[in-house]
Amino acid sequence: MAAAYDGTVTSPPRIGVLALQGDVREHLSMLREIGAEPVAVRRPEELAEVDGLVVPGGESTTMSKLARTFDLIDPLRQAAKDGLPMFGTCAGMIMLADRIEGGVADQETIGGLDVVVRRNAFGRQVDSFEADLDVSELGTPFHAMFIRAPWVEGVGPEVEVVATVATGPATGRIVAVRQGHLLATSFHPEVTGDARIHALFADIVRSGG
Ligand code: GLN
Numbered sequence: 001m002a003a004a005y006d007g008t009v010t011s012p013p014r015i016g017v018l019a020l021q022g023d024v025r026e027h028l029s030m031l032r033e034i035g036a037e038p039v040a041v042r043r044p045e046e047l048a049e050v051d052g053l054v055v056p057g058g059e060s061t062t063m064s065k066l067a068r069t070f071d072l073i074d075p076l077r078q079a080a081k082d083g084l085p086m087f088g089t090c091a092g093m094i095m096l097a098d099r100i101e102g103g104v105a106d107q108e109t110i111g112g113l114d115v116v117v118r119r120n121a122f123g124r125q126v127d128s129f130e131a132d133l134d135v136s137e138l139g140t141p142f143h144a145m146f147i148r149a150p151w152v153e154g155v156g157p158e159v160e161v162v163a164t165v166a167t168g169p170a171t172g173r174i175v176a177v178r179q180g181h182l183l184a185t186s187f188h189p190e191v192t193g194d195a196r197i198h199a200l201f202a203d204i205v206r207s208g209g
Helices: 024-033 058-067 074-083 091-096 198-207
Strands: 015-016 038-042 052-055 088-089 097-101 113-120 128-133 144-147 151-155 160-164 176-180 182-185
Touching: 015 024, 015 198, 024 038, 024 058, 024 198, 052 091, 058 074, 058 091, 088 091, 088 198, 091 097, 091 113, 091 182, 097 176, 113 176, 113 182, 182 198
Parallel strands: 015 038, 015 052, 052 088, 088 182, 097 113
Antiparallel strands: 113 151, 128 144, 151 176, 160 176, 176 182
């Protein structure tokens, strides 16, 4: 049985990337760039060793099936409940959501974020797009890349809205949220060369969530 997260943080912080599927490599290199110690996580024993966890983009239906196959879904849920800081991007945001719209039958999530997330929310015709976002806690706009992205349709009282879309038909849609130790973005900060959101997550990890 893996040890429960106890808020003790190594220096540099050891930050895992859930490595079942998706853009794992890009997150590992971003984490290296901001001075964290990046670790690929595929097994419950590896999950027990990290101070924080990135849940990457990819395909949430596949990721949730693999998490079940690899006996990780229950340890992941427990870790989120125990306060392990987690950062979900795109499919990872879907994985952290308590409720999903547009999911497949029996699609499981890790949960913990008191939000409703709509999968593929921007529509099939808008497969991917880029936009400058005002992200609270960052002084200047963040250039964001969206790929078949979800958005957050509803938030519970504990959830802080970190960024919304500023222009176009989706204006006002919520694309980044934080609830204590859980951070999530609809977009992919690991692919645009700006490490500030990873750095923000590392600060959350250092403060123990
Ligand atoms: N549409 C994907 C899903 O539902 C997410 C896309 C992504 O992570 N780039 O999982």
